[in-house]
Amino acid sequence: MFEAERSLIARVFFALVGGDLDGLLPPPNQELLRRLNLSAYCIGLLVRHERHIDLKLKGPYMASLLVSQHRWERLEKLISGLGLLDIRPVMFKGGALIARYPQFLGMRPMADLDIIVRAPELEKTLGFMRDQGYKGLIGTGRFGHRLSKGWAMVLGTGFERQNIDLHTRVTEPPVCTSLSKSILESNEMANGFRIPDVYDCISMISLHVVRSGMVRPVYEYLDLLWYVCQLDNLQWQRCLERARLHRLLPALYLSLRQAIWLTMTRDYRQHQECEQLLNRMNELERRVGRTRKRIIALMAPEHLPLKPNPKLMPPLVRRSIVMGTGIASVPRVAASFCLYGTARLLDNALPSSG
Numbered sequence: 370m371f372e373a374e375r376s377l378i379a380r381v382f383f384a385l386v387g388g389d390l391d392g393l394l395p396p397p398n399q400e401l402l403r404r405l406n407l408s409a410y411c412i413g414l415l416v417r418h419e420r421h422i423d424l425k426l427k428g429p430y431m432a433s434l435l436v437s438q439h440r441w442e443r444l445e446k447l448i449s450g451l452g453l454l455d456i457r458p459v460m461f462k463g464g465a466l467i468a469r470y471p472q473f474l475g476m477r478p479m480a481d482l483d484i485i486v487r488a489p490e491l492e493k494t495l496g497f498m499r500d501q502g503y504k505g506l507i508g509t510g511r512f513g514h515r516l517s518k519g520w521a522m523v524l525g526t527g528f529e530r531q532n533i534d535l536h537t538r539v540t541e542p543p544v545c546t547s548l549s550k551s552i553l554e555s556n557e558m559a560n561g562f563r564i565p566d567v568y569d570c571i572s573m574i575s576l577h578v579v580r581s582g583m584v585r586p587v588y589e590y591l592d593l594l595w596y597v598c599q600l601d602n603l604q605w606q607r608c609l610e611r612a613r614l615h616r617l618l619p620a621l622y623l624s625l626r627q628a629i630w631l632t633m634t635r636d637y638r639q640h641q642e643c644e645q646l647l648n649r650m651n652e653l654e655r656r657v658g659r660t661r662k663r664i665i666a667l668m669a670p671e672h673l674p675l676k677p678n679p680k681l682m683p684p685l686v687r688r689s690i691v692m693g694t695g696i697a698s699v700p701r702v703a704a705s706f707c708l709y710g711t712a713r714l715l716d717n718a719l720p721s722s723g
Contacts, residue, residue, distance in 0.1 A: 371672050371675050371676070372634070373398075373401060374401065374405060374675050375630075375631060375632070375634050375675075376634055376636065377397050377398075377401055377402070377405060377407065378405065378407070378587055378591075378631050378632055379392075379631075379632045379633070379634045379636070380392035380393055380397065381393070381407050381410045381411060381414075381591070382591055382594060382632045383632075383640055383642070384410075384411075384414050385410070385414070385591065385595065386594075386595065386598050386642050387640060387641075387642060388418075389640075390414060390415065390418055390420060393411050393414060393415060393420075394415070394420065396411060396412070396415070396422060396423075396426055397411060399426075405587050406478055406586055406587065406588060407587065407588070408430070409430060409433060409475060409476045409477075409478065410476045410477070410588070410591075412426050412427065412429075412430040413430060413434070413475055413476035414476070416430060416431075417472065430475070433475060434474075434475035436528050437474055437475045437479060438474065438475070439528075439529075440479065440482070440531055441467075441474060443524075443531055444464075444482055444531075444533070445561060447498070447501065447533070448460075448484075448561070448562060450497060450501070451494060451497060454493060454497060456486060456490050456493060456494055456497075457563055458484040458485060458486050458494070458563065459484065459485050459486075459552055459553060459555055459563045459564060459565060460482070460483070460484055460562045460563065460564050461483050461484070461485060461536075461539075461552055461564065461565050461569075461570070461573055462483040462573060462574075462577065463477060463478075463479060463482070463483070463589075463592070464479070464482045464483055464484070464562070464564075465559075465562075465564040465565060465570055466570070466592055466595070466596075467479070468559040468560050468561075468562040468564050469559040469560075469564060469567075469570075470595075471560060477588055477592070478586070478588055480532065481521070481532035481533065481534050482531075482532065482533055482534070483519070483533075483534045483536060484533065484534070484535060484536065485535075485536040485537065485538075485539070485549070485552060485553060486535065486536075486537060486553075487537065487553055488537045488538075491535075491537050494535060495520065495522075495535070498522050498533070498535070501524070502524050502525075503522040503523065503524045503531075503533065504522070504523050504524070505520055505521065505522055505523075511716065511719075512711075512712035512713075512715045512716050513709070513712045513713055513716050515712070516541055516542065516708060516709055516712050517541075518536055518537070518538050518539065518540050518541055519534045519535060519536040519537075520534070520535045520536075521533075521534055521535075522534070522535055537549075539552065539573060539576060540576060540580055540705075541705045541708070541709055542705065542708065543701050543704055543705060543708075544696060544698070544701050544702055544705045545576055545615055545616070545617070545696070547614060547615050547616075548569060548572055548573065548576065548615045548617070551565070551569050551611075551615070552565045552569050552573070555569065567596055567599065567600070567604070567608070568604075568607055568608045568611035568612075569611065570596055571593065571596050571597065571608055571611075571612070571621065572611060572612050572615050572617050572620075572621070574589060574592055574593045574596070574624060575593070575612065575617050575620035575621040575623070575624045575625075575695070576615075576617055576620055576695075576696070577589065578590075578593075578620065578623070578624040578627070578695075579619075579620040579623055579624065579691050579692050579694075579695030579696065580688070580692050581688065582668075582669075582684060582687045582688030582689075582691045582692070583623070583627060583668075583669040583673050583674060583691055584673060584674060584677040584684070585674060586674075587631065587674060587675075590624070590627060590628035590631055590632075590674065591628070591632075593624055593625060593628050594625075594628050594629075594632060594646065597625065597646065597649065598642055598645070598646070605649055608621075609621075609652075609653065609656070613656075616696055616697040616698040616701075617695070617696065617697070618653070618656055618657065618697060619657050619661050619665075619694060619695050619696070619697050620695035620696060621653060622650075622653045622654060622656070622657045622665075623665050623669060623691070623694070623695050624695075625646075625649070625650055625653060626650065626654075626665075626671070627669065627671060627673070627674060629646055629647065629650055630671040630672075631674065631675070633646070633647070661694050664690065664694045665691075665694055665695075668687055668690050668691050668694065669687075669691055689706065
């Protein structure tokens, strides 16, 4: 049922990690590329390796690349301005990938760019961004606002639109406080940006995937596979230890399992990267209990990212169960739901306080 989608995802992935561009020529079905949000990957890889392609395909990609470069330059200006105020944000999620691996600029979609600052720096950062013309979209009352993990800040419209998600934590408290702390303490630099180390980047992707109930764009699973493929065996063990410290080993298992299913089609199982990824997946699976694996199999079938089915279970219920299963600290997840639910009730009961 999903073989066409999986075949295309696999072709893009192995072109990324192994330089196997033959699978992208001639360029795949454009409707399918757009539906999976992989057009920029496909055309970008062909352009980068100087393969001949139709100008009808190359033109829109080059225009999109210019927009991405413009947004990146504006982000550099913003970070530089904050530096003059002794505020040193950390770029994370997709922005960290692009900062560390600049070849992804223009290929990896940037719906928004995420930066995180220390809580005491938040108001100063918001003030500076407003002075630069950014407008905030908070959308919660006073109590929910205190628990919010981020503030959406927008500048401009159309091609000039710049979306910045400003965070003080990676998710609602008290979940993954260790990951928030670790990212904020990072001193790793890439192309002028502070970014988390690769282990925290992998943990962050895993958290983001389970927090959403597994329905994420395909490119986020490609991010995860890319990072994992860059690790040698010793680094992989460090990655597992970091995920364990953040209580995210089940989340890493769930996310990697999903990513591997999306890309490991029959035609590509002979690739060297496949054997490595499958071995790491098997090692990770042994660290996850049977009960969690059964819940995962029920709530997050392998095809879920390609075709979420809201009739199977209401998305909010599925997201809650998947998050509770993927994070190895049920009491913290329960406390998070209780805190946020109480805040929402208070905001609804006391609208004048918002």
